[in-house]
Amino acid sequence: MTKQRLVVVGNGMAPGRMLEHLFESNPDAYDVTIFNAEPRVNYNRLMLSPVLSGEKTYEDIITHDEDWYATNRVTLHKSARISEIDRTAKTVTSESGITAAYDKLVIATGSNPFIIPLPGKDLDGVLTYRDLDDVDKMLVAAENGGRAVVIGGGLLGLEAAAGLKMQGMDVTVLHLMPTLMERQLDPAAGYLLEAEFKRRGIDVRTKANSHEILDDGTGKVAGIKLDDGSVIDASIIVMAVGIRPSGDLAKIAGLDVNRGILVGDDMRTSDPDVFALGECVEHGGMCYGLVAPLYEMAKVIADNLLEGTAEYKGSVTATKLKVTGVDLYSAGDFAEADDREEIVLRDASSGVYKRLVLKDNKIIGAVLYGETSDGPWFFDMLKKGTDIAEMRETLIFGQAYQGGAPLDPTAAVAALPDDAEICGCNGICKGTIVNAITSKGLTGLDGVRAHTKASASCGTCTGLVEQLLASTLGDAYNPAAVQPMCGCTELGHGDVRRLIKAKELKTIPEVMQQLEWTTSQGCAKCRPALNYYLVSDWPDEYADDYQSRFINERVHANIQKDGTYSVVPRMWGGMTSSKELRAIADVVDKFDIPAVKCTGGQRIDMLGIKKEDLPAVWADLGKAGFVSGQAYAKGLRTVKTCVGTDWCRFGTQDSTGLGIKLEKFMWGSWTPAKLKLAVSGCPRNCAEATCKDIGIICVDSGYEIHFAGAAGLDIKGTEVLGTVRTEEDALVYVVALSQMYREQGYYLERIYKWAKRIGLDEIRRQIMDDAEKRNAYFDRFVFSQKFAQVDPWSERVSGKDKHEFNPLATLPQEAAE
């Protein structure tokens, strides 16, 4: 029997999923040919925003690579847009002239971004946001900087805005309605979201009606004019105002098309041999723009292609916004009406807002902002129509509070019923995941993704899946198994840190013994890391292992390429005096120091000093009051400041003074990687605080604390931790944050990487909201400083480690010959 021919028009997410189901059930039923207008294989469109923001690459988001097509013997025509369907001859033909015959046809053309018919809409620089080419165009534009105007404050517009901002552009969002994402959020949550975007420096304008896109005279975008007459200069305009199901091809072929291509419950169009799938479909009066319903359709078609009888009955959808650091979840219907009640929880200090809309004791709508872990639980009850009368009082506090004592997150997930949905995109229930873990012997996230698809689409349920792994496998689940610390052990940094505490390991040999190191003495990678973990965890008991430190931290100077050293004394907050400068000048002359330089950290570097001279150099500097600047340390480096209220006409607070206080408080502390601070006296930010590990921007009302910036190998603006009123608070919060990082960071992991791993909200919760935690961190920092805050230079001037600085012996020249 000859195989049937299946032709698919469009190679998006929905048909990709359909083919997986089809091949799983019967790999030999069809010869498959796919036509795709895009010049590439199938990728995860949901992940375009992380590619735009730089958090992922195109390679990371490919769903089916070339191998997949080869293995499944699928013919993929790339860059081949179908322009004609001949239903009598049963063929399709592409613009480029390729014709293919079908027995069954699936139309999966997705949708087209809607373009507002404004004057100037065709100018160079007017973009949409739909596929990888759009992302590439935005990235090219971002390289030239300038301002991007995003029209549309919905899911796509906001993701685009956040991504462009992360790429360094100035961004304005124009939104026609009074609040953002009004289709998914109620006004209260919309305002919170708007405030968060503004806090990130994104200019948001609601009730903004665009009038005309302006030409720079060469056919390129120069800006946009609004109905109120105002003009915003811009180098690109991104239109993200909605999508239109793409049904023209089907319409020309004579199929029934309304807003989308009309299908019945069996997903057939008005021609029984032609199916339609995905965003181009209209079913039961609905067109969908999220993947979960499309995946359900995909399953139904796969079954019907194999003579099955599956039916699609429509879907309820839930939305999450994928902007790093913004937690937002919405589902169902939340409009106000007489027959409805609502439960609202607000926590202003932590920016949490939760609202449930009830009707007849059932949840019909949910909006969560700031804290969304209960989203799937509410959504589950919403879909099932669960009667909530019994738990009404505590419902809003979430699942963890039901049944008395709060559960920890893993226990809460363990307590979910088997049919609770974990992955909304793919409709995967808890039972399916647990079953796959046990029956397939899965041990990690990758395995679960491969076997169930859970967490493989938008990724927001990853935490839940990890908790399921933990609750199913117990101690056997080892999430850090991914990346061992070095060749001497199987354990990752996280495990090692945890075990050092749990087993109270207090020396390097003890760690290596107890944790079964495979080398006798470790290596140059793990020894400095272990040394740091032990210093940080047992500040009073552990004796620093000198031989496990990199040379710079051993001799307290920076080794240079010719084996000489450089010396950088502290200049607190960048302030100095004639006396200090004179002492430096004298030292430079006395020791014949070849180079003196102002560093990027607001202080002075003396370069090219012979190792033997170091103690004498330090002795002279010490007499003038200098201590080591620790320019070599995985520890506190510099605290940059600006002149602040002392001198500047814009200064709002004493930024110099606060910087000096911070540096004097924190110097000497060891941290996982270097730690650099800055304090700026006003938002003009002359101390560049918004690219530091921790930065403070002084404002009239107090101190805005920032963290997790980067300006070295990576460039990244800071995140806001929160705002405090007094200088004392600023110091306490910064110190507490540093201690949290000291206790949790992996060796050489800068604060921005640590924050990404831990989650910004978790850090904000512990430092801003939880006074007890904050104070405990602060106290532990202060305790550890008792042992750390010793000037290493004066120690060595008084004789410590003398052997480091002198040769063991000097033999006469002839001996060498």
Place this chain on the structure above:
Amino acid sequence: MNVIAMQDWAAVGSITDIPRQGARCVKMGEMTVAIFRTADDHVHALEDKCPHRSGPLSQGIVHDGCVTCPLHNWVISLETGEAQGADEGRVRQFPVKLEGDTVLLGLR
């Protein structure tokens, strides 16, 4: 036992002057020799000059019979003077031995 080649030995100090898993230098005119002491009290002597770009090996971290150069992390065997892994190069070695606590450096 017959000693074939004539060897001059110079006492350069006591092993207790060198930290375990560390090194100290002996200057001989223009040249510097690094004397390493391992965790189990063996001594090795290498010219203090990395085959890569002349980094001072004496300043590196000593581990498992090797030293990692402080400048760009080449790993050099203390036994053979040879660069490990993918890197290629060899450091000049010197005979060295202990008599009691005294470190004797072999000179030709």
